[in-house]
Amino acid sequence: MATSCDRAPIAERIFGFTCKEVTTDNEVMQSKPRSAWPEGLVINLVSNFVSFLVGCGVAYLEHGGSKWVPPLLFGALAWLLTMGIWVVARVFKNIPIKQVKITNSNLQAVLRNWLDALLKKKNETPLLPQGEMN
16 A cells, blocks of 8 residues: 655655655544534624625715715615525425325325326337337
8 A cells, every 4th residue: 555655756846845744545534523613603704794894885885975875785685685596596496395105095096196107208208219110
């Protein structure tokens, strides 16, 4: 099995680091798993700070009587509407289709519906293209 030090001269020439700095996949796999919670918290705090700064900027422009306020507010409203539609579409995309629970009482109907759908699909798919019938 090749170790990271076997590949070190190549890595040293290409990337400029020594054998001690090269880690193997096993070392990465054995390292302590990191929680995504702090990273998510930092991203959330940064995005909230940016939103606060934009809100302060719009409030400053409104206080000064700028003509830029209505286009900025309409742009923000359009962005919120677009993001809301995108989030709703993503949520509905991940909702599974309701499955019928099979019991002794509905087994025959479920099998009949399944076979009908299968035969309908088979009949809709031609075995040979239309021009090749002999």
